[in-house]
Amino acid sequence: xxxxxxxxxxxEGRCCVKKKSGDIIxxxxxxxxxxxxxxxxxxxxxxxxPHSEVEVLGDIQNSVTSLKDADLPPLPNDIYYRRGxxxxxxxxxxxxxxxxxxGGVRAISRRPSMARIHxxxxxAPITKVxxxxxxxxxxxxxxxxxxxxxVIDILRSSELYSPxxxxxxxxxxxxxxxxxxxxxxxxxxxxxxxxxxxxxVGTAVNARYPLPPSGPPMSLxxxxxxxxxxxxxxxxxxxxxxxxxxxxxxxPLLYLGLKIFSRLGVGEYLHCSERVLQTWLQLIEQGYxxxxxxxNSTHAADVLQATAYFLSRDRLKDTLTKQDQVGSVIAAxxxxxxxxxxTNVFLANAQAPLALCYNDRAILENHHAAHAFRVTxxxxxxxxxxxxxxxxxxxxxxxxxDMVLATEMTKHFEHVNKFVTSINTSRVTxxxxxxxxxxxxxxxxxxxSSENRALVKRMIIKCADIANPCRxxxxxxxWANRIAExxxxxxxxxxxxxxxxxxxxxxxNTCNIPKSQTTFMDIFIMNTFDAWDNFxxxxxxxxxxxxxxxxxxxxxxxxxxxAGEQRAExxxxx
Ligand code: 5GP
Ligand code: MN
Numbered sequence: 201x202x203x204x205x206x207x208x209x210x211x212e213g214r215c216c217v218k219k220k221s222g223d224i225i226x227x228x229x230x231x232x233x234x235x236x237x238x239x240x241x242x243x244x245x246x247x248x249x250p251h252s253e254v255e256v257l258g259d260i261q262n263s264v265t266s267l268k269d270a271d272l273p274p275l276p277n278d279i280y281y282r283r284g285x286x287x288x289x290x291x292x293x294x295x296x297x298x299x300x301x302x303g304g305v306r307a308i309s310r311r312p313s314m315a316r317i318h319x320x321x322x323x324a325p326i327t328k329v330x331x332x333x334x335x336x337x338x339x340x341x342x343x344x345x346x347x348x349x350x351v352i353d354i355l356r357s358s359e360l361y362s363p364x365x366x367x368x369x370x371x372x373x374x375x376x377x378x379x380x381x382x383x384x385x386x387x388x389x390x391x392x393x394x395x396x397x398x399x400x401v402g403t404a405v406n407a408r409y410p411l412p413p414s415g416p417p418m419s420l421x422x423x424x425x426x427x428x429x430x431x432x433x434x435x436x437x438x439x440x441x442x443x444x445x446x447x448x449x450x451x452p453l454l455y456l457g458l459k460i461f462s463r464l465g466v467g468e469y470l471h472c473s474e475r476v477l478q479t480w481l482q483l484i485e486q487g488y489x490x491x492x493x494x495x496n497s498t499h500a501a502d503v504l505q506a507t508a509y510f511l512s513r514d515r516l517k518d519t520l521t522k523q524d525q526v527g528s529v530i531a532a533x534x535x536x537x538x539x540x541x542x543t544n545v546f547l548a549n550a551q552a553p554l555a556l557c558y559n560d561r562a563i564l565e566n567h568h569a570a571h572a573f574r575v576t577x578x579x580x581x582x583x584x585x586x587x588x589x590x591x592x593x594x595x596x597x598x599x600x601x602d603m604v605l606a607t608e609m610t611k612h613f614e615h616v617n618k619f620v621t622s623i624n625t626s627r628v629t630x631x632x633x634x635x636x637x638x639x640x641x642x643x644x645x646x647x648x649s650s651e652n653r654a655l656v657k658r659m660i661i662k663c664a665d666i667a668n669p670c671r672x673x674x675x676x677x678x679w680a681n682r683i684a685e686x687x688x689x690x691x692x693x694x695x696x697x698x699x700x701x702x703x704x705x706x707x708x709n710t711c712n713i714p715k716s717q718t719t720f721m722d723i724f725i726m727n728t729f730d731a732w733d734n735f736x737x738x739x740x741x742x743x744x745x746x747x748x749x750x751x752x753x754x755x756x757x758x759x760x761x762x763a764g765e766q767r768a769e770x771x772x773x774x
Contacts (some may be wrong), residue, residue, distance in 0.1 A: 381545060419474070434456060680752075730742075
């Protein structure tokens with residue numbers, strides 16, 4: 201506490217005090233230095249109130265800290281500050297408004313001049329919030345005080361937006377594996393052996409990066425008629441990207457990219473020629489591994505198409521700037537480039553070069569963004585940013601990097617929850633085209649503020665990235681098989697190399713794919729798309745989503761029934 205106060209920082213925490221009865225209790229306490237006009241610590245405001253669940257610690261006098269010996273800065277006499285023992289501090293507050301709490305211990309009221317703290321220049325937003333709640337506690341019914349105590353406890357957590365992983369983990373094996381597999385940094389469970397030897401899988405950090413393709417770039421005009429017909433559907437949700445993959449010889453990103461970039465005027469915005477755009481799209485598409493069953497350039501094309509589809513919704517058109525739109529489609533195109541077909545947790549467990557490079561944090565997402573910029577800037581023939589003024593380039597880069605990093609699944613609930621709490625709107629109606637919305641709390645929400653636009657853009661790419669369960673059933677099924685296949689390969693490699701098996705349910709021989717889909721939808725999709733639909737009005741997706749969910753559920757039940765029958769049969773025969 202004193203270390204903080206001396207540095208003019210506020211401190212909050214628990215400390216032990218001795219009651220008259222001799223009992224030692226633990227109380228919540230805060231010390232807030234107040235800076236005077238000379239920028240010195242003018243006074244220190246101490247507050248303390250019994251924790252809602254007061255802990256009586258018995259006679260442990262020795263553990264009580266004495267303030268007497270503390271080396272405090274010399275402070276002017278101040279009615280809120282007294283040198284002395286903690287005990288004398290608590291006695292001193294006796295003349296302030298007090299109340300009884302459940303434990304029969306005195307709760308100490310906040311000081312009337314607490315308002316002064318709000319003018320402090322050193323206060324962090326969270327300190328401000330906590331202090332406001334303290335003030336509210338002064339004027340609220342006794343029954344509300346313990347609730348606000350709990351609120352403060354929650355606010356003190358540093359993981360404010362990453363929820364309930366424990367609750368989810370308790371549900372069933374499949375759910376907990378999803379949560380562990382997609383939302384934690386390294387694997388704690390299922391470790392078969394110690395650490396694997398370093399190296400191995402993953403893109404080598406110092407690998408030589410591909411140069412732009414030589415020869416004339418491919419263009420829309422030279423594309424086959426069936427490709428041109430197919431990409432005319434680029435604005436419809438049921439466009440068949442898998443068919444485009446087939447007829448374009450695995451170049452869906454190039455053709456869909458050219459179409460979408462041209463419709464959005466990306467070349468004009470960047471002052472860059474069609475040729476540079478073509479070369480760039482080819483270069484990025486080359487960076488995707490066609491050997492991955494899921495994370496290949498078809499997934500990138502799929503996410504790009506979904507992103508552009510979202511951008512065309514009225515609410516989004518009214519909210520985002522041209523720069524946002526251009527940044528969004530570039531981010532979608534690059535968002536999984538050079539993906540090795542293994543998850544972040546796998547790479548961390550395998551101590552792959554990329555994991556070491558990024559310290560096990562957002563390994564792949566950092567790599568996708570870094571790789572894309574590295575190859576783009578490496579040669580003028582593919583540098584789509586070459587003609588942008590530096591400040592515009594920097595802003596655009598910020599948007600792109602932020603969006604790519606937002607696809608990291610450990611941050612899934614953080615992004616969705618921030619979006620919901622900041623932009624929680626009543627249902628969008630046709631006549632409501634204003635960019636100022638009313639939140640459910642009655643506040644006006646300025647969608648055009650850069651913070652809110654950032655939240656919207658993160659939701660765009662996040663929803664586009666995991667929108668495959670909202671595609672028409674045939675597409676949805678193929679994507680589900682592809683992601684399962686990629687996970688199967690990972691599980692096989694983990695077993696071969698003696699690495700922890702991150703998601704054991706993704707075993708080729710035993711996996712119930714329909715169940716894996718309903719679980720994924722339950723945890724990551726349903727709530728996310730409810731929130732997204734409420735904002736972006738994507739009814740078509742919601743209809744597919746419900747139909748696909750019903751389909752997977754009936755398939756999962758079928759598999760479960762067959763498995764039951766088989767078990768019964770084998771019991772019978774033995
Ligand atoms: P990405 O790696 O594509 O940027 O992030 C999205 C992640 O969500 C994928 O890696 C994958 O783990 C998960 N995901 C996306 N769609 C599906 C799906 O349909 N089923 C399952 N099981 N996982 C999915
Ligand atoms: Mn992706």
